[in-house]
Amino acid sequence: MVLELNNISKSVLYQKSLIYFNSIYKSPKDVISSVEDQLITIHGVIDKSIRRNSFHVFDMDYTITFQFKDGKVRINSPSFVLTAYTKNMQTLHVKWTKFSFNGEHLGIYGKNDKLKSARAKKDLEVFYNNYIKEYFTSIIQDDEW
Structure with missing residues (x-):
């Protein structure tokens, strides 16, 4: 997925993203890795977040990467383990x-791509x-406060 954010440099997009991610995680240094002005990778864990049914609730360990160009943020498909x-x-x-x-081992989808x-x-x-x-929403907000 690519977000179009015209007239915003990749450096500003990177900085706004870094500020945002630092604000939403309890221990950002354990979750965020980055290459300045190029990419940010988030590796997070959420306990009991994905329900298979009323009996099975799974923890999610996820990774998602954001890449930056002038006027654009590319969000790569996330990977996760439940x-x-x-x-x-x-x-x-x-x-x-x-x-x-x-x-x-259980599946969200089974044989013949049947939703389970x-x-x-x-x-x-x-x-x-x-x-x-x-x-x-956080990236497009005006920084004035």
Whole structure:
């Protein structure tokens, strides 16, 4: 996804982004890595954020990268790992077509791309859509206070 932000230099976009990300994380130095004026990578963890059903709620470990050019921010597709602990560790994959006898591996989608967990799909979409919306809103705000 590319956000068009005309007439804003990549340096300003980078700085505004860095300020924003530093403001939303409890320990920014543990979450943010960057190459000045080029890119920012966020590696975050959210406990109990993705629901597969009313019984399974997964922690999400995610990574998302923002790249900067004059007038543009490119947001690369996020990567994530979803895990939960009940009797044993469980992993929720985007697509999982193999049968898991002990329930350690589950899928949002199964064979033939059949949706197995609409709730998990929706939770992921809501999280990332809100994340990008809040980021975009903060970048276009006037800095005067």
